[in-house]
Amino acid sequence: MTTAVAVQTFDRRLILPLVLGAILNPVNSSTLAVALVPIGLAFHALPAETAWLVSGLYLATATGQPVVGRLVDRYGARKLYLAGAALVGVAGVVGVLAPSLGVLVLARVLLGFGTCAGYPAAMYLIRRSGVEKPGGLLTALNVSAQTVVVVGPTLGGLLIGLAGWRAVFAVNIPLAVLCLILGSILLPRAPRPGAHVRLDHLGIGLFAGTLTALMLYLQEPSVRLIWLLPLAAVLAGGFVWRELRYADPFLDVRVFGGNGPLIATYVRALLAQTVAYAYLYGFTQWLEAGHGLSASHAGLLLLPMSLVAVGVSTLTGRRAEFRGKLLAGALSQLVACALMLVLDAGSALWIVVIISVIFGLPQGLNSLANQNALYFQADADRMGASAGLLRTFSYLGAMVSSAATGAFFKHGADTTGLHDLAAFLIVVAGLLLVLILADPSLRHLGAPTPKGIAATG
Template identity: 65%
Template sequence: MTAASPDTAFDRRLVPPMILGAVLNPINSSMVAVALVPIGIAFGAPPAETAWLVSGLYLATAIGQPVVGRLVDTFGPRRLFLTGTALVGAAGVLGALSPQLWVLVLARVLLGFGTCAGYPAAMYLIRAEATRTGANSPAGILTLLSVATQTISVVGPTLGGLLIGLGGWRGVFAVNVPLAAVAFGLGARRLPRTPRTGPVPSLDHAGIALFAVTLVALLLFLMEPARWWLLPVAVAAGAGFARRELTAADPFLDLRVFGGNRPLPATYGRTLLTYVVSYAFLYGYTQWLEEGRGLSASVAGLMLLPMSVTAVAVSALTGRRAAVRGKLVVGALAQVVACAALLAFGAGTPLWMVVGLAIVIGIPQGVVSLANQNALYHQADPGRIGASAGLLRTFGYLGAIVASVGNGVFLADRADTPGLHHLALFLLVVAVVFLAVTLADRSLRSVAGKD
């Protein structure tokens, strides 16, 4: 077989900064899962307060991803990537030296904004390289990105547990300093400069502001439904946002595209549903392992290691298969099985069952996010791939917020076994809905081939 020439092969020098930049967000999303209990003990804070360490990053990321993605589409990935990784390093220092809980929350918010550039920049570069080389479906690179961004999240609890075992909870913040330094160096050396031709494009500042108000109000309402007045604020801001984007000459998010591209909103909806289940496992189930099952943070992290191994293996084995429908169906079925299995867990559950459940839940971790990412790559407008990729992450974090709300409702005072069972019933409903909407979506058969 003849090797590809440099002009027709993906530029492999881009892969390290792409992957490292993209994993900064998911690893910070999940690594803190095993640190919530130790941080609460250190500052004398109840779960309702330490939950802001999760929600703060969610809020910043849900708002920042599509905004930064649009900036990547407009100005190119390099400057956004470098600015973001520098902010990640600063947030790591702030968190590692934090004297109070609210400073930790601020550090998590900075981490959320700082990690927003990695994934949109990677999708932008993949699309740009596909255009340059003529490779319409770079399945290998997309698979590698999915393995890095989606399955790395399940490595987070294990890594967090190891860091806590070595030097305490501050390690989950301090580790961002060397990661950011390496990412910044790679980005400065390898990411291409985007030549500026003509005047600087204008940004839809009004659309961005209305989008931010809508999401902040909605997410704060979801996190604390007692603040009912936030819901009408979200609805009003959302209506203003929709009107603005439908009439603007160069909108931040072109909602008119969605009207003629119904499969893309369906991909966003599936992403929301699957993140509800996956993040409830990462946070609620992990807390139950520590408080309900009585495992240490380090051991709880190790119990989730089979999940990451399974996810990586499944992604690697299925990544080059272009069609997405079969992956989504298998992943949905695995989620249903895993959620149902939680109903049988208790304080005396043997460790082999804990490991077995980790393997089962690793299957959707490996195939569902990969399938949704590939669907988006083929469904999105190439000229707005950064914003579309960022919006995919926004819907993922909407799902994560719903998971956080579920954890707060069912594990309010302590992550005990009755609370876990109530959480499992809620997740089982979500998993069944995900399976149903996947089976009903006929457009999936035409995405990147047929099953």
């Protein structure tokens, strides 16, 4: 299926609210990285227990992103954007006042659902504008989110040093208010949707159940919870059966099933983010618990990664060399993970800095390349759902990394656990490299067509 979109002019006043909405999730993903140890100490919780703070957000977001994206496709960006921003503000208040780890996990789940609208809304509005060369807009979107991801640990460390770990939840309140104000003023109102086809509630429920069962098992893989895997398989089968028979399915599995390059992009996102989040959370915990650094110092040691990632994204964002970017990203992950194998509690900090610098390359390349690839590969009529599903696979990677970190740091974030984690990540990065080399569609992706932008689905 090929959908041609007329070339129009993008209203650049939308950039600020769209960027703010898109960074809400990375703000909450990255600033927490240096807060896990202080929160664990405050509530006398082990790493396996505080891991639910990571998993709770990603479970909610991975399920909610494509659902909210589909709602954006149907009802427009404005309503979903504003509702999400309001929920983020509520979650910030809950986190600040949380009396226990369980309530704090609830705040993270609310944050996960609240941050679902920003990215699909941005991709929807950019694609609907029909911009023929979206590289600049997508780069601005990605660089802003990437900047927050990589600066987040440093910012989180400074906030914790100034006001304690609750500050990483409090920061959501002013951000949510700003999104509500700008969104109300600037985001366009969508026309009323047609009432002839009902929203696919059953399909959404089966999809959510499938992901929830799968991710709950990934959070704590064990024989005791093995029943979650056949449950996920049954729900997935029911989901496919439903989508093949519904007039306006939540996710048209026929479109996705026939679009091999788009599926490959989703799998690349999963693998790349497994490595990225394991480094962001696992390595940071080792710096604090295994190397004896404070949260503020651990955050500062990730600053070189921040600077490199932002610089690489800015310099390469407009270039359409998808394959080259992805190859460089995968190779950098392999090298950085291999260097993690030489670390121990007495390692010089300059080695940590080198690893941080190398990790900046894939942080600046992988997400941007996959996001740009999806822009050209996805059906324009389902851009919101497709963009949300990209985030779902990214968060599945985050869940895999969380499960791996919890398994290898079962008795604490020590050096042995770090080495086991690094070996696992080398395998994942190797699989990513093989997948990139085996995908010939990346060589010509994004070539212009006579009719403007064409999406093949």
